[in-house]
Amino acid sequence: MLELLQIGGKLTNTLSIYVKTNTGRTLSVNLEPQWDIKNVKELVAPQLGLHPDEVKIIFAGKELSNATTIEQCDLGQQSVLHAIRLRPAERERKASTLLEEESPPEEPSKPLNETLLDLQLESEERLNITAEERVRAKAHFFVHCGQCQKLCRGKLRVRCALCKGGAFTVHRDPECWDDVLRERRIRGHCESLEIACVDNEAGDPPFAEFYFKCAEHVSGGEKDFAAPLNLIKNNIKDVPCLACTDVSETVLVFPCASQHVTCIDCFRDYCRSRLGERQFMPHPDFGYTLPCPAGCEHSFIEEIHHFKLLSREEYERYQRFATEEFVLQAGGVLCPQPGCGMGLLVEPDCRKVTCQGGCGYVFCRNCLQGYHIGECLPEGDTASAQNSCEYSVDPNRAAEARWEEASNVTIKVSTKPCPKCRTPTERDGGCMHMVCTRAGCGFEWCWVCQTEWTRDCMGAHWFG
Amino acid sequence: MSSMSPSERRLQKELMSLIKEPPQGVTVDTESVHQNLSEWKINIKGSEGTLYEGEDFQLLFKFNNKYPFESPEVTFIGTNIPVHPHVYSNGHICLSILTEDWSPALSVQAVCLSIASMLSSCREKKRPPDNTLYVKTCNKNPKKTKWWYHDDSV
Numbered sequence: 147m148l149e150l151l152q153i154g155g156k157l158t159n160t161l162s163i164y165v166k167t168n169t170g171r172t173l174s175v176n177l178e179p180q181w182d183i184k185n186v187k188e189l190v191a192p193q194l195g196l197h198p199d200e201v202k203i204i205f206a207g208k209e210l211s212n213a214t215t216i217e218q219c220d221l222g223q224q225s226v227l228h229a230i231r232l233r234p235a236e237r238e239r240k241a242s243t244l245l246e247e248e249s250p251p252e253e254p255s256k257p258l259n260e261t262l263l264d265l266q267l268e269s270e271e272r273l274n275i276t277a278e279e280r281v282r283a284k285a286h287f288f289v290h291c292g293q294c295q296k297l298c299r300g301k302l303r304v305r306c307a308l309c310k311g312g313a314f315t316v317h318r319d320p321e322c323w324d325d326v327l328r329e330r331r332i333r334g335h336c337e338s339l340e341i342a343c344v345d346n347e348a349g350d351p352p353f354a355e356f357y358f359k360c361a362e363h364v365s366g367g368e369k370d371f372a373a374p375l376n377l378i379k380n381n382i383k384d385v386p387c388l389a390c391t392d393v394s395e396t397v398l399v400f401p402c403a404s405q406h407v408t409c410i411d412c413f414r415d416y417c418r419s420r421l422g423e424r425q426f427m428p429h430p431d432f433g434y435t436l437p438c439p440a441g442c443e444h445s446f447i448e449e450i451h452h453f454k455l456l457s458r459e460e461y462e463r464y465q466r467f468a469t470e471e472f473v474l475q476a477g478g479v480l481c482p483q484p485g486c487g488m489g490l491l492v493e494p495d496c497r498k499v500t501c502q503g504g505c506g507y508v509f510c511r512n513c514l515q516g517y518h519i520g521e522c523l524p525e526g527d528t529a530s531a532q533n534s535c536e537y538s539v540d541p542n543r544a545a546e547a548r549w550e551e552a553s554n555v556t557i558k559v560s561t562k563p564c565p566k567c568r569t570p571t572e573r574d575g576g577c578m579h580m581v582c583t584r585a586g587c588g589f590e591w592c593w594v595c596q597t598e599w600t601r602d603c604m605g606a607h608w609f610g
Numbered sequence: 611m612s613s614m615s616p617s618e619r620r621l622q623k624e625l626m627s628l629i630k631e632p633p634q635g636v637t638v639d640t641e642s643v644h645q646n647l648s649e650w651k652i653n654i655k656g657s658e659g660t661l662y663e664g665e666d667f668q669l670l671f672k673f674n675n676k677y678p679f680e681s682p683e684v685t686f687i688g689t690n691i692p693v694h695p696h697v698y699s700n701g702h703i704c705l706s707i708l709t710e711d712w713s714p715a716l717s718v719q720a721v722c723l724s725i726a727s728m729l730s731s732c733r734e735k736k737r738p739p740d741n742t743l744y745v746k747t748c749n750k751n752p753k754k755t756k757w758w759y760h761d762d763s764v
Contacts, residue, residue, distance in 0.1 A: 389678050389714045390616040391623045406715065412616050412679075416714075419679040439679060440715040576754030590756075604758065608740065609747030 161216065164226045165190050168313055168337055173229075177216050184212040190229050204228040207304030207316040207334065207354060220301060223364045228313035230337045286380045288396070289372035290454040291360035297396075297410065297455060299361040300372055302326065304334070307355040308345070311338020312368065316354050323376045326356040327449075373451035377401065378410070387412050388440065398452070402442030410455065417456055421464060424583060428475055434468030475586065482514040483507040565591050565598070577609050617677045621647055624718050636722045639668075648673045651687070652722060660730045667692055669725065670701075671718060681712035683753050684721060693735040696728060700745045702752040704738065709753060 165173040165186075173193055177186060187198040194201070203210045205219055205227050221227075289300030306314045307329070316334040325331045334354045336343040343352040359365060360372040381397045387409040394409035408416065416439050420426055426434050429446050435453075438445035447453075453464050470480055473489030481488040481501040488504030498517050501507045509515060513522035561570035564582040566589035571580060578593040592603040614622065625647075628638050639651035650671040656662025667690055672683040686692065686701035696704040707716060707724055738744070748755055 387616075390620040392616075392619060409616070415616060415676065416679050419676045440713045441711075576749050576751075577756055579756035579758070581756060604740065605743075608744065609749075 161221055161225070162223055163221060164224065165229050166226055166312065167194060167229050168231075168311075168340060177221075179217040180215060182213055182215045183210045186216070186227070187212070187229075194229065194231070196231060200232050201229050202232055204230060204313045204315055204337070206302070207314060209315050220361075222301070222359075222361065224367070225365055226312060226368060228311075228338070230313050287358060288375045288378035289358045289360055290375055290451050291362065291372045293363055293366070293370075294360060295458075297375070297378065298363075298372065300358045300374060301361045303357055303359055304354050305357065305368075306334070306336035306338055306343050307353040308343045309336060309338050309352075310355070311336060311343075313338040314352075314354060317351070320356065327374070327376065329353065329355070373454070374449070375452050375455075376449055377447065377452060381407070389415070400438035400440075400442070400445050401448065402438040402440070402445030404438075404440070404442060406438050406440050406442065406445075408439065413452075414455055417453060417464075418460060421456075421460060421467070424467060426464070426467060426471075428468075428471045428586060434464070434471055471586075474584075479511055479514075481505060481507055482509060562593065562596060564589055565596055578603065578607055615675060617673070617675050618647060620678055621673060625650075628719055633719060633723055633726075635726060636719075650718070652718070654722065654726060654729075656692075657726065657730050661732055661735055662692060662729050665690060665692070669722070671721075678714035678716075681708055681753070682718070682721070683751055684708050684725075685752060692729055693737060694729060694732050695734075695736055695738055698738055698741055698744055698748075700748070702744070702748065702755065704757050706757070709757060 159179050161177045161179065163175055163177050165175055167173075171194070173190060175186075175189060177189075183203050184198070186203055187201050190203075191198040191201045205221070205225075210219065287300035287302055289298055290296075291298040291300075302320075303312075304314055304316060305312050314334050314336045316332055318332060320326045320332060330353045332354045333345070333351045336352050344350060345352045358372050358374045359370060377398050377400065379397060379399055381394055384393050385397065385407040386393050387397065388406050389408055389412035392409060394411075397407045397409055398413045400406045400408075417436065420436055426436055427446070429435050432446055432448045433450045435447045435450055437447075454461055456464060469489055470487070473480060473491065476491060477494065478489055478491040479499060481490060481499075481504050483501065483505050486501060486505040486507065488501050490499055490501060490504075492499050492511065497511045499509055499511050501509070508517045510517050510522060515522070557570055561572045563569065564571055564580075564584070564587060567582060567584055567587040569582060569584045569587065571582065573580065573593050579599050580591050580593050582589040582591070590599040591597060592599045592607075594607050595603060625638065625643060628636070629640065632638070635655035635657060637653045639653060642649065642651040650673075652669045652671065654667045654669060656665040656667070667686055668688040670685050670687045674680060684703060684705075686697060686703065691697060691699055691701050698704075703725065705724065705728060707713075707721065744755075
């Protein structure tokens with residue numbers, strides 16, 4: 147960031163910008179922040195063989211008016227503006243509106259970031275907002291940037307949902323996150339190609355497709371996206387964190403009815419604590435996610451990129467758990483070979499499972515031991531049976547298996563399977579009343595009886 | 611102050627507010643807290659007009675570094691353990707907000723109030739039916755006990 151500022155300083159804030167046309171040309175121009183769009187047209191039009199009045203400039207979903215200055219546009223280095231030649235009909239209309247006195251103010255004059263206040267706020271909140279709050283609330287989006295590897299300020303951009311071209315003007319501003327995150331909400335006019343895009347045979351205009359860029363690194367072109375973190379907000383209402391009670395600049399607002407707030411540090415702590423106990427929940431629509439820490443209903447985080455706020459290592463762990471959970475939910479099995487754990491989806495009636503794409507181990511789906519013909523052996527006998535079988539297949543492989551067998555034995559001695567889902571469970575002290583910690587199972591069972599927990603268990607051997 | 615973890619900052623704040631505006635009948639043993647921020651002793655007075663009027667009790671709160679995302683460990687300590695159907699004679703308390711119904715939106719103060727109201731609503735002083743077995747065999751940490759909550763009336 148510091149480096150960027152220094153470079154910016156040396157170049158006296160000149161922005162190096164690309165201008166794209168709908169005829170496939172791209173010009174590279176240098177713009178001064180204090181210039182207005184009229185200056186830009188005067189610079190660009192001659193290079194296209196046009197008069198400045200024949201050109202309109204489109205950026206982030208809006209046609210920019212002549213009076214808009216470059217500073218107001220939220221342009222970064224190497225941003226892309228779109229220069230489109232006006233069609234004759236449009237030119238005449240423009241000319242005539244200019245003649246009318248005080249014609250209705252040019253509505254799409256300001257760039258999206260200026261008109262778009264705050265998807266953060268509910269509509270009634272937007273009306274009762276002070277000027278000072280307005281400044282703080284102005285179009286602040288947060289993204290997880292893959293390049294910067296952190297939480298960054300983000301910029302909202304628009305393109306045509308059909309041709310993905312940026313010479314696109316929206317018919318209305320987005321007013322809430324759903325307008326931006328859900329498809330097919332806002333239509334617009336696309337001029338990226340010579341012939342305007344249409345959505346259907348009736349000739350309806352195409353839909354806008356919103357996306358986000360990181361505002362903290364130099365744009366890497368039109369494919370440089372960042373994942374929007376819609377729950378992260380500027381704390382304009384100075385709400386203290388639910389956990390540490392500090393009032394932080396940037397907070398995460400949970401999607402529950404009470405809109406509980408945590409600071410980013412405490413959100414990370416919350417995720418770590420749940421991850422350590424494997425207590426994320428597989429949600430049918432959102433994926434592997436968490437609810438509001440206060441236990442509110444309907445509060446699951448929908449955009450799972452929020453978990454990218456964890457460290458890389460923690461996020462990888464999150465992904466591994468999520469994948470395993472998905473495989474188990476889908477009726478699959480995890481390869482029982484120590485150090486493998488590959489998720490395998492198999493036909494419901496297939497008992498012989500091969501760890502394809504993983505370690506290649508062939509095992510029985512029912513007893514999770516090496517594949518065998520006939521009934522599964524009762525526990526205890528299996529280890530030796532498996533060993534002799536492995537030995538006859540490949541001596542090297544068997545030697546390795548003996549080493550790993552050590553951990554198998556440890557697991558067998560110190561764990562019992564959950565009577566319902568068979569997850570090996572270790573009892574690390576405490577009472578005999580076990581609750582399966584596998585998300586979605588939660589079976590309450592007795593360590594002694596290895597069946598469901600009952601009042602009798604509590605009376606007879608609550609504590610062994 | 612800045613070198614504190616979020617969990618310590620939260621505890622520090624809760625402590626300040628509990629010292630400044632304690633709920634009726636609740637006092638923090640500040641000396642115990644100054645020695646160790648992760649273990650608090652809190653004195654609770656039996657409310658007037660209840661079975662525990664005139665009695666003094668002491669609670670021990672232990673916090674780990676995941677507080678408030680994980681619940682504190684709370685037990686009665688000292689010579690006077692209240693005789694109550696949800697309080698074992700070793701000081702362990704059967705109260706759902708101390709385990710599965712814990713939420714980081716709760717606080718030390720909320721726990722104290724909840725325990726005070728649990729005492730106040732009691733109509734007969736007696737130990738839990740399984741007190742003897744439990745006390746003889748249980749783990750030192752009440753959070754290692756999986757409680758079965760049955761009776762919300764007391």
